[in-house]
Amino acid sequence: MALTGRTGLLGVLASVLVLLVPLDGWMLLIVALVLLAGVLADLALAASARRVRFERSGDTAIRLGESATVTLTVANPSRRRLRGRLRDAWPPSAAALPRDVPLDVPAGERRRVATVLTPTRRGDRRAAAVAVRCTGPLGLAARQAVHEVPWTVRVLPPFHSRRHLPAKLSRLRELDGQHRAMIRGQGSEFDSLREYVPGDDVRSIDWRATARATSVVVRTWRPERDRRILIVLDTGRTSAGRVGDTPRLDHSLDAALLLAALAARAGDRVEFLAFDRRVRAHVRSAGTSDVLPALVQAMAPLEAELVESDAGALVATLLGRARQRALVVLLTDLNAAAVEEGLLPVLPALTARHLVLVAAVADPRVERMAAGRGDAPSVYAAAAAETARTERRRVTAELRKRGVEVVDAEPERIAPALADAYLALKAQGRL
Amino acid sequence: MSGAPSTDVRDAGTARSVTLRDWVARWRPLILIVAGVVLLAVVFGLLSSSAPTGRLDPEAPDREGSRAVAEIHRERGGRVDVARGLEQAAGLVTGDSLLVVVDGGNILPDRAPELAELAGGAGAVLLVEPPPHLLSAVVPGVAETGSTPVRTRAARCPAGAAGGAAEARMGGALYTADELPGAVGCFPAQGGAALLRAELAGRPVTVLGTGEPLQNGRLLTADDAALALNLLGEREHVVWLIPDPPPPGSGQPVPLDALIPREVVLGAVQLGIGVVLVALWRARRLGPVVAERLPVVVRASETVEGRARLYRSRRAADRVVEALRLGARERLRARLGLPADAAAAQLVRAVSARTGRPGAEVDALLYGSVPPGAAGTAEPSDDAALVRFADALDTLEREVRRS
Numbered sequence: 035m036a037l038t039g040r041t042g043l044l045g046v047l048a049s050v051l052v053l054l055v056p057l058d059g060w061m062l063l064i065v066a067l068v069l070l071a072g073v074l075a076d077l078a079l080a081a082s083a084r085r086v087r088f089e090r091s092g093d094t095a096i097r098l099g100e101s102a103t104v105t106l107t108v109a110n111p112s113r114r115r116l117r118g119r120l121r122d123a124w125p126p127s128a129a130a131l132p133r134d135v136p137l138d139v140p141a142g143e144r145r146r147v148a149t150v151l152t153p154t155r156r157g158d159r160r161a162a163a164v165a166v167r168c169t170g171p172l173g174l175a176a177r178q179a180v181h182e183v184p185w186t187v188r189v190l191p192p193f194h195s196r197r198h199l200p201a202k203l204s205r206l207r208e209l210d211g212q213h214r215a216m217i218r219g220q221g222s223e224f225d226s227l228r229e230y231v232p233g234d235d236v237r238s239i240d241w242r243a244t245a246r247a248t249s250v251v252v253r254t255w256r257p258e259r260d261r262r263i264l265i266v267l268d269t270g271r272t273s274a275g276r277v278g279d280t281p282r283l284d285h286s287l288d289a290a291l292l293l294a295a296l297a298a299r300a301g302d303r304v305e306f307l308a309f310d311r312r313v314r315a316h317v318r319s320a321g322t323s324d325v326l327p328a329l330v331q332a333m334a335p336l337e338a339e340l341v342e343s344d345a346g347a348l349v350a351t352l353l354g355r356a357r358q359r360a361l362v363v364l365l366t367d368l369n370a371a372a373v374e375e376g377l378l379p380v381l382p383a384l385t386a387r388h389l390v391l392v393a394a395v396a397d398p399r400v401e402r403m404a405a406g407r408g409d410a411p412s413v414y415a416a417a418a419a420e421t422a423r424t425e426r427r428r429v430t431a432e433l434r435k436r437g438v439e440v441v442d443a444e445p446e447r448i449a450p451a452l453a454d455a456y457l458a459l460k461a462q463g464r465l
Numbered sequence: 466m467s468g469a470p471s472t473d474v475r476d477a478g479t480a481r482s483v484t485l486r487d488w489v490a491r492w493r494p495l496i497l498i499v500a501g502v503v504l505l506a507v508v509f510g511l512l513s514s515s516a517p518t519g520r521l522d523p524e525a526p527d528r529e530g531s532r533a534v535a536e537i538h539r540e541r542g543g544r545v546d547v548a549r550g551l552e553q554a555a556g557l558v559t560g561d562s563l564l565v566v567v568d569g570g571n572i573l574p575d576r577a578p579e580l581a582e583l584a585g586g587a588g589a590v591l592l593v594e595p596p597p598h599l600l601s602a603v604v605p606g607v608a609e610t611g612s613t614p615v616r617t618r619a620a621r622c623p624a625g626a627a628g629g630a631a632e633a634r635m636g637g638a639l640y641t642a643d644e645l646p647g648a649v650g651c652f653p654a655q656g657g658a659a660l661l662r663a664e665l666a667g668r669p670v671t672v673l674g675t676g677e678p679l680q681n682g683r684l685l686t687a688d689d690a691a692l693a694l695n696l697l698g699e700r701e702h703v704v705w706l707i708p709d710p711p712p713p714g715s716g717q718p719v720p721l722d723a724l725i726p727r728e729v730v731l732g733a734v735q736l737g738i739g740v741v742l743v744a745l746w747r748a749r750r751l752g753p754v755v756a757e758r759l760p761v762v763v764r765a766s767e768t769v770e771g772r773a774r775l776y777r778s779r780r781a782a783d784r785v786v787e788a789l790r791l792g793a794r795e796r797l798r799a800r801l802g803l804p805a806d807a808a809a810a811q812l813v814r815a816v817s818a819r820t821g822r823p824g825a826e827v828d829a830l831l832y833g834s835v836p837p838g839a840a841g842t843a844e845p846s847d848d849a850a851l852v853r854f855a856d857a858l859d860t861l862e863r864e865v866r867r868s
Contacts, residue, residue, distance in 0.1 A: 036749040045739030053732030125757040165752025275765025410848035417785035418773035420792035
């Protein structure tokens with residue numbers, strides 16, 4: 035049960051009555067009895083809050099930054115009119131509005147209550163509870179009950195970098211056409227035969243075909259398809275740091291999505307793995323078209339864990355899963371301690387079989403600090419930032435020395451930079 | 466580039482402790498104020514003697530006190546004992562002494578009977594400005610009728626009653642004693658008398674409407690002095706009762722609720738019930754509080770900033786210089802197309818060739834090596850020098866970029 039503001043107001047106003055007509059103290063009792071009678075009558079006559087029935091419908095998945103509308107259908111099966119308030123409770127980061135709504139459902143009818151969620155972070159938002167308060171006819175007291183009406187809205191990564199996708203796709207097509215050329219690399223395969231035109235590499239002339247034909251025929255090659263791309267996301271402590279307004283993890287997810295979309299269009303098979311000390315998420319594409327939705331679904335609930343990533347276990351997992359040669363894209367941070375102690379010792383096992391590309395999000399704040407001059411605090415900060423950059427360069431050099439490709443870019447550039455690196459590898463036929 | 470900020474120079478000195486002189490210079494205004502206050506307090510303390518001050522106090526020498534009249538009485542062979550409380554007075558009063566009661570307001574109503582008993586044991590009683598509860602307790606039958614301003618008035622009463630004074634500055638409270646047959650009133654006004662003499666159980670009781678005739682400042686006029694001395698001179702031994710104020714909390718405490726009307730109490734109870742009802746209304750939440758587990762998010766640059774603070778707090782100029790040089794050298798090597806492991810001499814030569822600066826200067830800036838024989842540029846050691854050094858490195862890089 036719950037009292038209403040009207041009861042409180044009457045209780046306060048009654049003090050004037052008691053002051054003016056005390057009746058030797060009996061007025062106190064009279065007021066109390068009248069109020070009690072009103073409250074009891076209201077409780078007896080209010081519609082049952084427990085018997086209200088609910089149904090939900092509406093959005094189940096949205097991208098971060100969008101709004102979802104979840105509709106709650108309230109059915110009043112009782113013979114009394116239901117009047118009162120209803121609150122559809124969601125976690126704070128779901129930013130559900132309105133907080134509570136007035137409710138008026140005649141006996142035996144249904145009403146809809148729409149709640150708009152504008153989540154502020156990625157992940158699953160679960161409806162916590164629905165509380166309904168049915169006020170009695172006098173408006174003095176109400177019956178209240180809390181119902182479990184489950185619903186989940188999955189907030190997907192925003193995929194901001196998809197605006198880069200058209201440009202990268204056209205580069206890919208360009209690549210396809212251009213390299214239907216003579217360059218024959220490790221990752222290229224036979225495409226077709228065509229007539230020789232001046233300028234073609236004489237080494238690509240197919241003498242056997244030329245002998246059969248009347249003119250000189252050359253072979254053309256194209257970048258090999260059906261390569262394996264293994265995107266590995268480090269969800270350890272280094273991914274928890276906030277770069278700009280967003281955790282490093284989210285920038286990495288964005289870059290991974292662009293790369294996956296591009297690779298899927300290029301005809302490569304994409305596999306995604308999120309790992310810190312164990313596998314957090316795993317997606318393996320069956321076909322090429324459905325990889326992105328599956329990827330986005332798998333990424334949505336990922337959070338950075340405050341543990342040191344286990345590079346040894348990661349490499350063991352990768353070697354166990356990918357037996358054929360693949361491009362392993364490791365999205366992590368070029369943190370000197372983590373890379374030198376964790377990744378470098380186990381890297382040879384990985385590079386022996388696969389092509390490894392490490393992508394890291396650089397912090398623009400460190401760049402700004404390094405450029406700081408003018409007073410003593412700025413110069414100290416610049417020196418600290420310079421030290422950090424030097425370490426980062428050293429780690430990058432170490433990795434490159436071991437034949438690892440490194441992409442190190444600021445948050446706005448990381449996704450297109452990674453896509454470019456992939457396209458370059460593909461153009462070189464190194465996949 | 467920018468010159469050294471002058472404020473930092475003193476700060477960079479080695480001595481960090483504050484001398485007494487600095488301390489005094491800093492707090493001079495406060496010290497002067499405190500010294501002035503202390504001086505004033507001492508002066509006033511010396512000026513104001515330790516003699517008691519108080520109206521009608523027989524030991525007080527100020528204008529309002531009564532030391533003069535007491536002293537005169539003593540000179541004339543009398544004895545004046547001062548009692549500051551009823552208990553003290555009870556030990557002094559004998560059947561042959563005059564009991565003078567001033568400041569009677571300090572005797573609470575519940576102790577008035579004690580005073581009446583005391584007065585009953587004295588040879589004569591002089592009540593000065595008695596409050597009504599003392600008046601009725603000591604001299605029943607005498608009533609206060611009103612008051613009149615103090616000014617020179619004619620005595621207009623039988624000789625001897627006013628101590629032989631024909632006129633005196635009198636006034637204050639006025640009394641009547643219609644029910645007491647032997648009572649004599651002097652200095653009449655508005656149907657009452659400012660001085661009233663009555664006989665109670667064979668001993669004279671005098672009620673004085675104002676204590677002014679007894680004050681030091683009033684004894685200069687002959688008639689006032691005569692009145693005062695005659696009032697005291699009634700007996701040789703005078704017990705001057707000037708009770709101290711009662712300690713706080715003495716006297717009958719009146720319970721507060723007895724002063725509040727019953728309806729108000731009942732109304733307040735109902736108001737309290739109303740407030741409780743409002744509280745119950747507000748306290749009932751519509752549904753549960755929803756808790757949420759939020760991921761821990763720290764700024765990625767936190768470690769770099771922490772290192773910057775550490776450098777600063779340790780004043781690690783050498784580390785800072787080395788870090789800035791390392792970064793500048795790497796950028797210069799990349800710009801000049803030298804390999805990452807190029808020798809120092811090679812880089813210095815290349816930079817010097819591009820900018821036209823002497824090699825020794827570039828060497829000192831990039832590697833901190835002091836050319837032999839030259840006085841050389843000292844390594845930056847304080848904050849101002851660090852800022853200048855960083856600017857100098859930037860200038861060199863800019864020159865290489867532009868050339």
